Amino acid sequence: MAKEPLFGRTIEELGETARRFGQAPFVARQLAEWLYRKRVDSFERMANLSKTFRASLAEEHVVGLAPPERTTISSDGTKKYLFAAGPGRFVEAAFIPEERRATLCLSTQVGCKMGCLFCMTGKQGFQGQLSAGEILNQLRSLPESDRITNIVYMGMGEPLDNLANVLSSIEVLTADWGFALSPRRITVSTIGIIPAMKVFLERTDCHLAVSLHSPFEDERRTLMPVENLYPLAEVLGVLRESAIARRRRVSFEYIMFGGLNDTPRHAKELVRVLDGIRCRVNLIHFHPIPGTPLHGSSDETMLGFERRLKESGIITTIRKSRGQDIMAACGLLSTKALTSRPQADY
Amino acid sequence: MAKRRATSGALLGSSDETGLRETRVTENIEIAAGVFLLKYPRERDFLPGQVVGITVDRRIAPRYYSISSGKDEEFVDLLYDVVPGGELTPLLAALRGGDLLFVSPPSGAFLDGDEEGWWIATGTGIAPFVSMAKSGLGGRKHLVHGSRLASGLYYRKYFAAVLKERYVSCCTKEAGDGIFSGRLTAWLGQQEDLPTSGRFLLCGSAEMVVDVRDLLIARGVPFGNISSEIYF
Numbered sequence: 001m002a003k004e005p006l007f008g009r010t011i012e013e014l015g016e017t018a019r020r021f022g023q024a025p026f027v028a029r030q031l032a033e034w035l036y037r038k039r040v041d042s043f044e045r046m047a048n049l050s051k052t053f054r055a056s057l058a059e060e061h062v063v064g065l066a067p068p069e070r071t072t073i074s075s076d077g078t079k080k081y082l083f084a085a086g087p088g089r090f091v092e093a094a095f096i097p098e099e100r101r102a103t104l105c106l107s108t109q110v111g112c113k114m115g116c117l118f119c120m121t122g123k124q125g126f127q128g129q130l131s132a133g134e135i136l137n138q139l140r141s142l143p144e145s146d147r148i149t150n151i152v153y154m155g156m157g158e159p160l161d162n163l164a165n166v167l168s169s170i171e172v173l174t175a176d177w178g179f180a181l182s183p184r185r186i187t188v189s190t191i192g193i194i195p196a197m198k199v200f201l202e203r204t205d206c207h208l209a210v211s212l213h214s215p216f217e218d219e220r221r222t223l224m225p226v227e228n229l230y231p232l233a234e235v236l237g238v239l240r241e242s243a244i245a246r247r248r249r250v251s252f253e254y255i256m257f258g259g260l261n262d263t264p265r266h267a268k269e270l271v272r273v274l275d276g277i278r279c280r281v282n283l284i285h286f287h288p289i290p291g292t293p294l295h296g297s298s299d300e301t302m303l304g305f306e307r308r309l310k311e312s313g314i315i316t317t318i319r320k321s322r323g324q325d326i327m328a329a330c331g332l333l334s335t336k337a338l339t340s341r342p343q344a345d346y
Numbered sequence: 347m348a349k350r351r352a353t354s355g356a357l358l359g360s361s362d363e364t365g366l367r368e369t370r371v372t373e374n375i376e377i378a379a380g381v382f383l384l385k386y387p388r389e390r391d392f393l394p395g396q397v398v399g400i401t402v403d404r405r406i407a408p409r410y411y412s413i414s415s416g417k418d419e420e421f422v423d424l425l426y427d428v429v430p431g432g433e434l435t436p437l438l439a440a441l442r443g444g445d446l447l448f449v450s451p452p453s454g455a456f457l458d459g460d461e462e463g464w465w466i467a468t469g470t471g472i473a474p475f476v477s478m479a480k481s482g483l484g485g486r487k488h489l490v491h492g493s494r495l496a497s498g499l500y501y502r503k504y505f506a507a508v509l510k511e512r513y514v515s516c517c518t519k520e521a522g523d524g525i526f527s528g529r530l531t532a533w534l535g536q537q538e539d540l541p542t543s544g545r546f547l548l549c550g551s552a553e554m555v556v557d558v559r560d561l562l563i564a565r566g567v568p569f570g571n572i573s574s575e576i577y578f
């Protein structure tokens with residue numbers, strides 16, 4: 001049997017591990033300290049644990065770190081890292097350096113089940129969930145790990161379709177025994193999986209970014225099949241009702257498709273549907289993917305759209321296009337190698 | 347193997363807020379290996395194509411299932427696969443007539459009219475189309491159903507009788523009389539006269555949906571004519 005990784009376990013889970021080996025409860029904290037704060041990569045080096053415990057751990061477990069398999073560097077400094085997630089499966093993480101901060105864009109699933117029309121990851125279908133350890137490994141094993149100031153869960157997969165592992169990874173990231181990162185530096189994106197979103201809002205203080213892409217139900221449905229089950233109106237209803245703490249930021253991601261969702265009518269309706277929600281809107285350039293019937297809006301149209309929203313009092317930004325030459329825009333991450341998924345048998 | 351916690355996000359919320367009602371199972375029949383048809387009395391109206399959330403225990407989050415019975419029928423039918431290691435479906439499989447079941451109100455907007463169009467499904471993704479056909483929306487529809495094995499072509503006799511030559515079944519692992527041998531995408535790819543007007547409704551796995559959608563778009567079908575329901 002393959003050895004179970006310890007990296008990614010919460011303090012409670014490390015406590016269970018310690019107990020199973022007959023160790024005192026405080027050993028859980030020691031393990032966490034080594035894994036997340038001192039960042040060692042072998043049990044050998046966990047010097048304050050007894051030799052016999054270290055040997056027993058090594059018999060059944062591995063630390064569970066894995067360096068990236070491949071790196072692509074964009075002319076603007078954005079780097080895309082490919083991490084293995086089981087045999088023949090890969091996920092990507094993007095390192096996005098800016099003047100005052102450095103953001104890491106993480107993946108949460110291998111592929112995705114949600115089938116959004118504009119997304120490269122969606123084309124892969126679903127190949128598996130990432131464990132909390134595999135999610136966090138994208139941070140820990142990143143060469144620039146120490147430089148990261150912000151984390152966005154906007155890579156491959158729908159984070160809230162892997163809720164338990166995403167919550168565990170956030171616990172490790174934010175706990176004092178973990179990476180001790182402020183939840184204000186973490187943003188989780190979702191297409192609006194309502195039950196999971198409610199749990200996320202209840203259990204974390206992280207920022208939330210909802211993929212909106214069209215304020216009109218019928219149109220959104222053709223772009224995002226999830227609209228059938230969790231209509232935007234209900235998603236917004238939840239956000240309106242839940243007591244969003246003042247310090248939590250709710251943003252809406254809006255990829256701009258030429259002639260489709262970029263008209264003044266859309267801007268007007270967007271303002272209407274967002275009424276009563278303290279939020280910001282991020283307008284995003286669309287990077288066409290192979291075979292897509294969609295194309296991006298012009299810069300001029302995007303500026304006009306931005307102006308309309310701003311005039312209506314909505315904080316709006318046009319997201320900078322980063323890593324376009326390596327297709328590293330968050331949420332559209334993918335490489336040619338990744339899209340050649342094994343043919344599904346249906 | 348890394349430890350992956352097996353919960354997906356498609357679960358409904360707690361039972362109180364989802365308006366779960368108690369009902370009793372009428373019957374729960376294994377119609378093919380690991381595939382069941384669950385029946386319970388219809389107490390609420392629904393639109394063909396809608397789903398319900400069900401569970402056997404208020405502590406277990408309900409999962410969604412497409413209704414596969416007609417809108418005026420006395421019972422609600424649900425067609426489901428048992429997911430090995432799944433939290434709910436192995437418990438559903440153990441249900442007998444008279445057992446307690448918790449059911450949410452119907453919801454969802456994967457709907458259709460009676461105009462000419464295409465229904466494309468894999469596996470249990472046939473369920474909403476059964477409901478639509480049994481509710482009188484099948485008169486001008488074509489249906490393409492794909493499965494690995496012939497036993498997975500649920501409702502084959504029914505559709506062959508109702509839709510006649512407008513019903514196509516495809517199997518990847520078994521050959522059979524009147525069954526196209528191969529993926530449904532292969533069958534669709536061979537159709538030279540596939541219309542580009544009319545609506546296409548796709549239901550089943552994410553892989554099928556994205557493949558068929560790509561194929562249809564490449565054949566000139568406007569993406570606005572394609573509606574998809576993914577069993578995530």
Ligand SMILES: Cc1cc2nc3c(=O)[nH]c(=O)nc-3n(C[C@H](O)[C@H](O)[C@H](O)COP(=O)(O)OP(=O)(O)OC[C@H]3O[C@@H](n4cnc5c(N)ncnc54)[C@H](O)[C@@H]3O)c2cc1C
Nearest residue numbers: 352409410411412425426427429432433434435470577578
């Ligand atoms: C709108 C909608 C309609 C649905 N209708 C039907 C229906 O009519 N009939 C039907 O049989 N099912 C349907 N489903 C799927 C169903 O809701 C459950 O997801 C499924 O029955 C598994 O439940 P479970 O509790 O046994 O497994 P879970 O405990 O939820 O999952 C077990 C494991 O299987 C994995 N898993 C779950 N789904 C998939 C998948 N699609 N691909 C790969 N791995 C997966 C999970 O990640 C998890 O690790 C529908 C889903 C949706 C969203």
Ligand code: SF4
Nearest residue numbers: 112114116119122157
């Ligand atoms: S946009 Fe996000 S949710 Fe949609 S298919 Fe891509 S990864 Fe999945």
